[in-house]
Amino acid sequence: MTRFGSHPDELISASLSGDLTDLERRELDSHLASCATCRQTLEAFDEQRQLLAGMTDLPAPRDLGARVRSGIESRRFAMPWYRRPVGWLAGAATVATVAVAALLAVVFLNRPSTPSIGAFSPTPTASAVSSQVPSTTPAPNTAPLGMQPGDLLYAQLTGPFDGLKLTVIDAQSGTRIGLSDPAGSQYGEPKRAALSPDGRLLAFATETGAKGTWRIFVANLVDGSTQQLAETLPVAFGRRIAWSPDGRYLAFTVAPPTSDGTSDVWLYDRATGSAWHQLTHAGNAYFASWAPSKAGNEQLWVSLGEANPVSQLAQFPADGGIPSSDPLAGEATTVGGVFAPLVSPDGAHALYWTGTMARDGTNGWSFSMGGMPQLTPLDGSWKGTPLFSDLSVPQDGQAFSAGELSWADDSDAYAVWGANWTGTPEGNNYPDPNAVYASRISKGQLSQSSALHVGTMTSSSGDTLYLVDVALSPDGSTAAVTLGIPLPGDLVAPRSYLRLITLAGGPPSDVGSGGLNPPPWSGPGVFVPASVGP
Amino acid sequence: MDAVPDPEDEMDAMLWPSHAWTDVRMSTPARDSAREASFERLFATYSQPIFTFALRMVGDADRAADIAQDTFIKAYRKFDTLADEASARSWLYRIATNTAIDDMRRRRFLRPMGEDEQQHDRPDSRPGPEAQLLASTLDDRIQRALLRLRPNHRQCLVLSDVEDMSAHQIGELMGMSYGAVRTLLCRARGEMRRELAREGIGT
Numbered sequence: 001m002t003r004f005g006s007h008p009d010e011l012i013s014a015s016l017s018g019d020l021t022d023l024e025r026r027e028l029d030s031h032l033a034s035c036a037t038c039r040q041t042l043e044a045f046d047e048q049r050q051l052l053a054g055m056t057d058l059p060a061p062r063d064l065g066a067r068v069r070s071g072i073e074s075r076r077f078a079m080p081w082y083r084r085p086v087g088w089l090a091g092a093a094t095v096a097t098v099a100v101a102a103l104l105a106v107v108f109l110n111r112p113s114t115p116s117i118g119a120f121s122p123t124p125t126a127s128a129v130s131s132q133v134p135s136t137t138p139a140p141n142t143a144p145l146g147m148q149p150g151d152l153l154y155a156q157l158t159g160p161f162d163g164l165k166l167t168v169i170d171a172q173s174g175t176r177i178g179l180s181d182p183a184g185s186q187y188g189e190p191k192r193a194a195l196s197p198d199g200r201l202l203a204f205a206t207e208t209g210a211k212g213t214w215r216i217f218v219a220n221l222v223d224g225s226t227q228q229l230a231e232t233l234p235v236a237f238g239r240r241i242a243w244s245p246d247g248r249y250l251a252f253t254v255a256p257p258t259s260d261g262t263s264d265v266w267l268y269d270r271a272t273g274s275a276w277h278q279l280t281h282a283g284n285a286y287f288a289s290w291a292p293s294k295a296g297n298e299q300l301w302v303s304l305g306e307a308n309p310v311s312q313l314a315q316f317p318a319d320g321g322i323p324s325s326d327p328l329a330g331e332a333t334t335v336g337g338v339f340a341p342l343v344s345p346d347g348a349h350a351l352y353w354t355g356t357m358a359r360d361g362t363n364g365w366s367f368s369m370g371g372m373p374q375l376t377p378l379d380g381s382w383k384g385t386p387l388f389s390d391l392s393v394p395q396d397g398q399a400f401s402a403g404e405l406s407w408a409d410d411s412d413a414y415a416v417w418g419a420n421w422t423g424t425p426e427g428n429n430y431p432d433p434n435a436v437y438a439s440r441i442s443k444g445q446l447s448q449s450s451a452l453h454v455g456t457m458t459s460s461s462g463d464t465l466y467l468v469d470v471a472l473s474p475d476g477s478t479a480a481v482t483l484g485i486p487l488p489g490d491l492v493a494p495r496s497y498l499r500l501i502t503l504a505g506g507p508p509s510d511v512g513s514g515g516l517n518p519p520p521w522s523g524p525g526v527f528v529p530a531s532v533g534p
Numbered sequence: 535m536d537a538v539p540d541p542e543d544e545m546d547a548m549l550w551p552s553h554a555w556t557d558v559r560m561s562t563p564a565r566d567s568a569r570e571a572s573f574e575r576l577f578a579t580y581s582q583p584i585f586t587f588a589l590r591m592v593g594d595a596d597r598a599a600d601i602a603q604d605t606f607i608k609a610y611r612k613f614d615t616l617a618d619e620a621s622a623r624s625w626l627y628r629i630a631t632n633t634a635i636d637d638m639r640r641r642r643f644l645r646p647m648g649e650d651e652q653q654h655d656r657p658d659s660r661p662g663p664e665a666q667l668l669a670s671t672l673d674d675r676i677q678r679a680l681l682r683l684r685p686n687h688r689q690c691l692v693l694s695d696v697e698d699m700s701a702h703q704i705g706e707l708m709g710m711s712y713g714a715v716r717t718l719l720c721r722a723r724g725e726m727r728r729e730l731a732r733e734g735i736g737t
Contacts, residue, residue: 013720017694019701021711044736051735052590052680054696055673061599062583065577071607108558160570491574520730 006259007035012042016049026245037463054390059383069491071163090383114499123344125455129267143199144221146173151528152480154512155190155204155497157521161493171525172509179219182228188215189484189494191468193524194238194256197247199532201270204524205241205252206351207234216241218250219269229268229276230254235364236402237286237303237340238263241268244290244298246318247347247531251287251300261362264306265324267303275320279314284365285328288340292347301341305365309339335382342412343378348376351387351405353416356397357460369397373405374417376443387416388437389445391426400431406472409529413476413503420469434467438483438503452479452501455508459485459495460517468496469524480511482523498522572615576622577606583697584630590692591634593681601637627697628707631689638685642650672735679729688723694719 014020032039044419061067145168147153152171159165166187169176180188191214193204202221205214214234218227230252232238238253248270255263261313262283268276280302284291288311289300294477298318303311310518312334314327335341341352355371370393374384393399416439421431427448431437457465468482478500485495495518501508512522588598594712608629609616616625653671680688690708693699699707708715730736 009717009724013723014701014716017698017700019716036556044727047736048723048726048730049695051672051730052691053698055590055676057586057698058589058595060602061595064581064585064599064602067599067603068577068610070604071603072610078624122682160567214710330713489578491572491577492570 002343006320007038007041009038010392012038013045016045019152019469029479041166041189065489065491068487069161078438082442082533143528145170145175145177147175147199147528147532148172148473149528150498151191151197152473152511152525153202153528154523154525155202156512157187157189157494159493160489164188164493166206168219169512170528176223179193179217179226181225182217182226189468189496189521190524191234192241193471193526194241194243194250195528196250196270197245197529197531199528201247201250202270202526203229203241203243203250203252205234205239214239214280216254218251218270230266231257232263233257233259233261233364234288235263235362235368236360237305238364239404240287240289240340240342242290244288244300244318246291246298248318249298249322251290251488253285253287254278255362255364257360261359261364261366263305263347265300269322272321276353277328279322280326281326282330285341286365288352289342289350290416292345293428298483301343303341304361305337305339305357307356307358308337309353309365311338311341311352312333338382340405342407344414345408346411348378348411350376351401351407351416352376352382352384352398354384355393355399360401366398366402369393369399371400371402371434373403375414375421375445384444387446388431388446391431394423396423403433404470406470408476409474409527410476412442413438413471413472414441415472416446417470422426436470436479437503438472438479440476452481452503453519454481454483454499454501457483459497461485463490466498471525471527473527474529476503480523480525480527481489482525484521485518495519496519496521498525542616554580569613572619573610576609576619578622580626583706584626585699586635587627587630588694590638590677590696591631591681591685591688593677596649601630601633606632619668624703624707625633627693631693631707637687675733675735676730679726679733679735682729682732683722683725686718687725689713690719691722691726 006185008028008031011020011024015025015028032042034455045169078181125408138200145153147170151173152172154166154169156169158167161177164187166179166181167176187207188207190206193202195202198478200221202219203216204219204447205216205320207214207229212234213231215231216229217226217230230255235255238255241250241252251267252266253262253263254266264282264285265279265287266276267279271422282304286303286305288303289315291299291301293299293405293488296318297315299315302314303309312328312332314332316323316327319388337354339353339357341350343350352374353367353371354374355366355367356369357365358368370391372391373387375381375387375418399421401420401422404417406417408414413437417436418433419431420433430448432451433512434457437446437450438452439446439450459465463486465483465485468484471480472478481499481501483499485497497510497519498512499508499510510519513519581602585598585602588601589595592598592601603628609626616622680691683691689702690704693707701712701719704713704719705715710718725735
């Protein structure tokens, strides 16, 4: 018998975690030698401990870090009002005013035939409607940021991961402008950008870390005011953003985050500022490209994801605003077997995809068999030649599933990049989804040797860089390539290199790192077109 | 009847010590990267253990993920109150424990009438690969037994037998004396032994 009673369960329990004094240990040992009940208890407790310790571990959710990051960001305003600094109260009043104004704006602007994008996605935000509409008032006839044709502009994301700021910089003049952050948007990594022909507005898409969705914004480079247009799943062929040749409309694809990858084409009308409307109502429609205006009509190509994809040319009067009826519902020009045509700026050629498509869940439509990029003169025949001279569809049909295409403003230089080859590699990791293949129409097709020499694809910490975006300079001599650096965790600010590569060869150079290592996120780049007057 | 402190008030007080706003938000631009790196290390080291701890406490992967998420968000908010990284483990588990208990309390109030504790707290039963399913059968029974324990018994048993903490560490974390922890742990083991027997496990 011990001071813990006739059966010292507490000592037995404590012995399992080494919580006994020497004296207690001796007491227990001597008791156990003579008590079968306590030996049984020890055995049971020990087994219990082993059972608990041996339970199978479920891995923590892969998005836990992103959720924490998102939570930290969203708790920014979770503080009780009585503890907020006075300045915030002023902000709150502004928010309230904005909300009321937004409500009024929605009441007065809402047209039943052209539903607001907010009808099916959490965008637009209140501030997007009322307070942050980029002003389109003609300003003195000078381009913002002191930009000149041929300059490289790029977005830069800086700050701690939960307070990232977005700045647009002209690499040549060094002029920069910080963008306002529409309420609650929390900028993530910019992935695509498109500069309006007059250089005043920059449309861009950023990735939202926590959800992996993309948000599409328009920023006024004169005053930095920024408006969020949409939130979308970055479906495979839904990442193109482009201004109409006259600069009035912006076209983009929206696959609502709550959807299963269904998509439609949306337009933003700069003339009205607050209007952005759904152009198609097909559920499998993708914005492909604008064609030069014709007879007072805007023309844009829309592609429909189907087993045998088709593309249609939508037309509507350039000066009439976004049409309320589906321009594809009438007798639109339809071309079978053509997907995502990218018309050259001069309207003489198009790059496009052919093959058999299939729905790939929330990734939308992509090629399941025989996906290949083609080049055709726009003579109405759509009889293209394969872009790659040394690639053909393998017997099993496993070719490209998706990829990106780009033109230079000279309508001669073009690039294929981020193209995902599902078949057996044809050569040494060829075709490589992380490579940029570029050539000129005047020089002929692409081949393995057309891959640009992008320099080291390894970051200073030894991680393999990933290709984010490619932009070609107006004369087609240079590519601005954004290369993302894998993050060591979800709780650090995004990082990337913006690398300039000359198509003719020569050493690449990085811009935007500011001597920092690792650099902040810089990119994507856009080149200032010749239409921006000096 | 004694006034019961509102868990939300407690959480709020924990989340927002009087200096927190100044430290965390107003000085954002000046925040040093060392602090961020330090928090990142904390997350990298403890995200899996905290998730596992929460899973054992509530028996549901989705809820465990929520608890782990809230734990790290709170930790980030009050990171400046952490004296040094050496004491990070018990500090973090203390937050996780409080968060898990808050979650259980909240669910008790939210639970539809007629739904009993066992049903509510049943273990995660999501299907997985066959091998995992076979392996999890025993786990399911252990987890069911665990969920029938009183929360404080479950807590100290998990901290001791899963997290391998000593009575001293558990006492520091639960705000109890060394002796009280030993007594509590002994009772928890006795209770668990009976619950395991109900699942046909052990003697």
